[in-house]
Amino acid sequence: MKKYVISLDQGTTSSRAIIFDRDQNIAGIAQKEFTQIYPRPGYVEHDPMEIYASQYGVLIEVLAQSGIDPAEVAAIGITNQRETTVVWDKKTGRPVYNAIVWQCRRTADICEQMKRDGMEPYVKDTTGLIVDAYFSGTKIKWILDNVEGARERAEAGELLFGTVDSWLIWKLTGGAVHVTDYTNASRTMLYDIHDLCWDKKICDYLGIPMQMLPQVCDCSKVYGAVSIQGAEIPIAGIAGDQQAALFGQACFDKGDAKNTYGTGCFLLMNTGDEICRSKNGLLSTIAIGLDGKVNYALEGSVFVGGAVVQWLRDEMHFIDESRDCEYFATKVRDNGGVYVVPAFTGLGAPHWDMYARGTIVGITRGTTRSHIIRASVESTAYQSKDLLDAMTSDTGIRLKELRVDGGASRDNFLMQFQADIMDLPLRRPMIRETTALGAAYLAGLAVGFWKDLDEIRSHWTLDKVYTPKMEQPEREHLMRQWHKAVSRSLDWEEHE
Ligand SMILES: Nc1ncnc2c1ncn2[C@@H]1O[C@H](COP(=O)(O)OP(=O)(O)O)[C@@H](O)[C@H]1O
Ligand SMILES: O=P(O)(O)OC[C@H](O)CO
Numbered sequence: 001m002k003k004y005v006i007s008l009d010q011g012t013t014s015s016r017a018i019i020f021d022r023d024q025n026i027a028g029i030a031q032k033e034f035t036q037i038y039p040r041p042g043y044v045e046h047d048p049m050e051i052y053a054s055q056y057g058v059l060i061e062v063l064a065q066s067g068i069d070p071a072e073v074a075a076i077g078i079t080n081q082r083e084t085t086v087v088w089d090k091k092t093g094r095p096v097y098n099a100i101v102w103q104c105r106r107t108a109d110i111c112e113q114m115k116r117d118g119m120e121p122y123v124k125d126t127t128g129l130i131v132d133a134y135f136s137g138t139k140i141k142w143i144l145d146n147v148e149g150a151r152e153r154a155e156a157g158e159l160l161f162g163t164v165d166s167w168l169i170w171k172l173t174g175g176a177v178h179v180t181d182y183t184n185a186s187r188t189m190l191y192d193i194h195d196l197c198w199d200k201k202i203c204d205y206l207g208i209p210m211q212m213l214p215q216v217c218d219c220s221k222v223y224g225a226v227s228i229q230g231a232e233i234p235i236a237g238i239a240g241d242q243q244a245a246l247f248g249q250a251c252f253d254k255g256d257a258k259n260t261y262g263t264g265c266f267l268l269m270n271t272g273d274e275i276c277r278s279k280n281g282l283l284s285t286i287a288i289g290l291d292g293k294v295n296y297a298l299e300g301s302v303f304v305g306g307a308v309v310q311w312l313r314d315e316m317h318f319i320d321e322s323r324d325c326e327y328f329a330t331k332v333r334d335n336g337g338v339y340v341v342p343a344f345t346g347l348g349a350p351h352w353d354m355y356a357r358g359t360i361v362g363i364t365r366g367t368t369r370s371h372i373i374r375a376s377v378e379s380t381a382y383q384s385k386d387l388l389d390a391m392t393s394d395t396g397i398r399l400k401e402l403r404v405d406g407g408a409s410r411d412n413f414l415m416q417f418q419a420d421i422m423d424l425p426l427r428r429p430m431i432r433e434t435t436a437l438g439a440a441y442l443a444g445l446a447v448g449f450w451k452d453l454d455e456i457r458s459h460w461t462l463d464k465v466y467t468p469k470m471e472q473p474e475r476e477h478l479m480r481q482w483h484k485a486v487s488r489s490l491d492w493e494e495h496e
Helices: 048-066 108-116 120-127 136-146 150-155 164-172 200-206 241-248 307-315 324-329 369-395 412-422 434-446 453-457 472-489
Strands: 004-010 014-021 026-033 073-080 086-089 159-162 179-181 215-217 220-228 231-240 257-261 265-272 283-290 293-302 339-341 359-361 402-405 426-429 462-466
Touching: 004 048, 004 164, 004 434, 014 048, 014 434, 026 048, 048 086, 048 164, 048 220, 073 164, 073 241, 073 434, 086 136, 086 150, 086 164, 108 120, 108 136, 120 200, 136 150, 136 200, 150 159, 159 164, 164 179, 164 220, 164 231, 179 231, 220 434, 231 241, 231 434, 241 257, 241 265, 241 283, 241 293, 241 434, 257 369, 257 434, 265 283, 265 369, 293 369, 307 324, 307 369, 324 369, 324 412, 339 369, 339 472, 359 472, 369 412, 369 472, 402 412, 412 426, 412 462, 412 472
Parallel strands: 004 073, 073 231, 179 215, 257 402, 402 426
Antiparallel strands: 004 014, 014 026, 086 159, 220 231, 257 265, 265 293, 283 293, 339 359, 426 462
16 A cells, blocks of 8 residues: 655745655655846746756655655645746747746836736736736746747747646656646636636737646646656645645635745635635635635735745845744844835735835844844734734634744744734644645545545644733834834835
8 A cells, every 4th residue: 555645845945845644744855945046136036947856856865865665655746836937848848938936026017017008907806816026927928028939939839838836747747747726827817716717818918828828727636647766656736835735734614724934924814615805905816626616715925924034044144044033033122123124026915016125124223133133033923914914804704813834933933923913823733844735635635545624634733822922002013113114115116
């Protein structure tokens, strides 16, 4: 009998492969960071070949390291950074340009034009998204407009588009399969989330030949197979990383919510089979698609969460390792009046300002490195609190607890401060790799490795609860100052 499922978690900063056994114990993990390419301020790219090489590399490494025979693996699930756009040549399997990353702001002017052309209400209604450079649609257009001959080749059926899941599956199956799933499709700004089909009007407007687009599938089904040392392992699950985390946290029911602290920070609430429309800048998106039926989610997306910690480490050299943040943040009594707004690539929900840029305010002669580190970490909590308030106002649902996960959720200072500022208990599960676990569940369900959602639900195990301790006046003061700081960062970059 097969004993394992492998999850490939292709994140913004690293590729991971994790082996889970039937009881969801981690039997092996391998991870590789890859290059972030910043060709100009506000631009972010990845090399798709490096994405694939690092992801395939960790898959082989985790098997070799753990000594697990590939023949014992029941299935592979894939989860990925969403929206990031790859266009490649069908024949050669070579990308025509670097992947344009979700954080990249280069298509802000295309979005402005879309708004001037009156496309926004249609886009909102059809795709559940707002018009923003975040999503794939305008990134595809940019590649077709800027890479010599690309549009002609796309029209001739020679080029394919995919989000990272599609790209990986294409490569892993030797160019045999061009698919994506409902959750990733719902992040392209080209997908009709009511009728579950690519939208011709938006594709035509952006000049995107529809033959470039992948087939959209359920999140849990066998799409193809990877051949490793003679074993054919089915690829049987796909979900965008935030939706995978929602699934991995067993948020299967309407009103269930989680917040993931990765490079960005993403608060998602399952809204069942209803599309919930936000009045507060949240997105309506597909939570999961199983057996041809979808569940929807309301999402708040923060572009810079854990990434602020990387910035402190790699650019400011204030810390040597990410975990040092906790030490410095707790060395000072409070933030000393300092606020860092990490609008490095504009601001996402609820502001949606493509031209906001990072700012630090409140510095005095007494400000120390620790204050700036603390303020940077606090910024993730303030941004998430803004999302929570927007969600409460949109849904009328007052959460009793919030499930948390992701790389930065290991920072105890951040988690306690988050509970304090939200005035809400946070519950962190034993397995913080919830994104990977969600993709493993999807793959395992497709091949009968796990039985059903009830079995999965019963496995959720608590690691730690963070209970709010802050007094309301302090909370209000901090949020007031934070909003003042945000207002200083808005509309900074010059534009038409
Ligand atoms: N101990 C820590 N304290 C704070 N942030 C951390 C810590 N460890 C990792 N991080 C942050 O978490 C992020 C990585 O989380 P992960 O879930 O792996 O993200 P992704 O899937 O986006 O690559 C990085 O941005 C990193 O700076
Ligand atoms: O790489 P992460 O985990 O920060 O997630 C990125 C998101 O999918 C972007 O929408």
